[in-house]
Amino acid sequence: MKTSPPAPLPPLDHEAFLRRSFDVARRAREGGDHPFGSILVGPDGAVLKEQGNGFTAEGGDMTAHAERLLATWASKTYGADVLAGCTLYSSAEPCAMCSGAIYWSGIGRLVYGQSESDLKAATGAHAENPTLDLPCRIVFAAGQRAVEIVGPLLEEESAALQRDFWKERGL
Helix, strand or coil: CCCCCCCCCCCHHHHHHHHHHHHHHHHHHHHCCCCCEEEEEEECCEEEEECCCCCCCCCCCCCCCCCHHHHHHHHHCHHHHHCCEEEEEEEECCCCCHHHHHHHHHHCCCEEEECHHHHHHHHHHCCCCCCCCHHHHHHHHCCCCEEECCCCCCHHHHHHHHHHHHHCCCC
């Protein structure tokens, strides 16, 4: 049985924070990784941490997605009471693995740019990004606590990050 949703989270400037996650994605790309970025914003609107794709930094770990790394850090750093009031901004919709990590960490809200289905359409079956097209809404709906979801938002800006990157890889 699902619990009732928590009290509404405070309003934040979703577009500004989401664009900041786009900046993190650009920096990840400049560092040699795929252009994915996320940030965690606390209940007071302060940015708690930024995280880009970590494949290179994590020694070739295919599970080192920005959202998963950020959710893991968050769950080690803050209690569930704090994380319930936090928002994770992601340049693209988190995959099923990352959605699970966000859920298990206790983060209360997710805001994302490009949808997973749009990313899959853009990258196809490219070996570097075998997109698992399972919407985060389905993953969260299977859980026992509510996660507020906002997205896709600024989808064209987010998709441009990926389009330019994958164009260089022959797509």
